[in-house]
Amino acid sequence: MLRRLLRKIKFFMQRNFENNKPLSSNQLKTSLSKKLNTNLENIKNILNHSSDVAIRLFDIGSDNKSRAAIAFIDGLVDKSTINEYIMKSLMLDSRTALPTPLTGKKDMLGIIKKNILTAAELREVKTFEELIYGMLSGEVVLIVDGYDTAFIIGAKGWESRGVQEPNTETVVRGPREGFTENLRTNTAMLRRRLKSPNLVFEHLKIGRVTNTDVCIVYIRGITNIKIVQELRRRLNRIDIDGILESGYIEQLIEDAPFSIFPTIGNTERPDKVAAKLLEGRVAVLTDGSPMALTLPYLFMEGIQSSEDYYSRTWFSTIVRWIRIAALIITILLPPLYIAGQSYHQEMIPTVLLLTMAAAKEGIPFPVFIETLLMGISFEMLKEAGVRMPRPIGHAISIVGALVLGEAAVNAGVVSAPAVIVTAITGIAGFIIPTHNDSFPILRLVFAILAAIAGLFGLLLGIVFLLIHLVSLRSFGIPYLSPIAPGIIQDLKDTAIRAPLWAMYKRPRAINRKNPVRLGADEPSQPPEDKEKDG
């Protein structure tokens, strides 16, 4: 009986022993003790005896009497750095180095710092909080017995993807580099493009559990500081357990969370971010994500591409027109087709009408259902193509093209014009990738409106859309500027892409101070005799 009771108590105690409570902040706030063993025990306890914590004990000093230890998270550090520049220096070189052999009596930490350690990055910490966060972000901790100060040595090195060409925004002309998942690499890529002391990287930590490093980037003197302040305020307000991608931040700080239009842009290209910074925008880099956020984001940026500025004016302008046409087609073509077929036959030229009527002969569905079916199957194909492994993706496109295109028409399920309309709409939608999320929704709403009330419904939809677009703001900047509010000067970079020498001022919509970006002496003329570098 007694034994059973004892066993029960034992079981109970064992169960209680495994606590699931998060670390209290007091435990972190304590400062280091002078005893090495206590410190190491504390580190182990705080990190809950995780299996990836590595601790190496060794003796230092010429008389081998002082004990020291390094602690790090396995996998986050570069082992060869530790071997070469920390362990070797401390254990071998310190004994041979003259004139200050390491003995137990003198100020050992000072000697280690000044004479022995050959690692470049080094700082002293006194509390477990700094120590643990240093370890968790991949730094090595060195503790010497008898001192309540620890060294944090930078030896970060983990497996990561190299710099590659970005998949989302490929260009024919222009740099091929894309951001990576590593924040430091990304800031370096920006710094390499903007070698200016005015380029500011502001560091923040967001996420109670993930402690994600987030960087606000702007150029002092060009950026409107009010936007930076507003961004800082919004970022500091975020209280979430984890930031896994910059999309989290985007959704938590955007101006119009219920709108279908993005009010914060994202890009994978460092050159694009650099250009946006030069225009006076602010960027947000997130550790662990190759997508940088840029803000304020205006509607017109959707039809701009970094390549526009690298190619020559005429070509870029034509491309801009094509994009605008694509924008209109991808939203309005299916609704127009529905409205024309079901209400406004008199508006279609007779010959075309006859052809379409002949194609529609014997089709069991009304136009709206037909277009809707094709639209939905196109969106499905798109989604399947993205999610599928690449080799299977080809199979899907073949199935989509053959089965949906050919067979559906031949079988008389849908008419050929509906297939054509869907195909053109889909292709046009791909031309403007940034707004691609909102297009299917708009298309669907407009198609329903057109099915209900023809062109009148479409007109109503456009009025609603315009009112909505005009009411949006991105960090205080009207979303539709420079069209409404009309800023004549900024229109040079919308439907046309004026020559670079003609766009001698930065966009007025974003910042009105420090506007001149091109040679102040001869602003609005092309260089005549002498060659000038951009």
Add this chain to the structure above:
Amino acid sequence: MAYIITSLGLMFKDKTIIQYSETIAGRIPGKLIGLIYCGFFIYIDAVILREFADFFTSVFFPETPLVFFSISIILASIYAVRQGLEVIARVNEIFFLY
């Protein structure tokens, strides 16, 4: 007329026309002026709405009831008004090209 309205508006900066007409003309006449003012706009709006709906029913959709067009365009107007004066101005900027 425009001059009178502007100068009155400047004189009573934080009040609407209905509020300050009471201060100028007294309580009952002021309310009456406000009523007439509202009535004027309701009348004008009704006429415009009717014309608009009539146009659509007679030209494009002869079989659709008149109310449909009135209600739908009123919904659009409500949305615009809710978003504020700036939005109305901006939409007009787009429609009438500056």
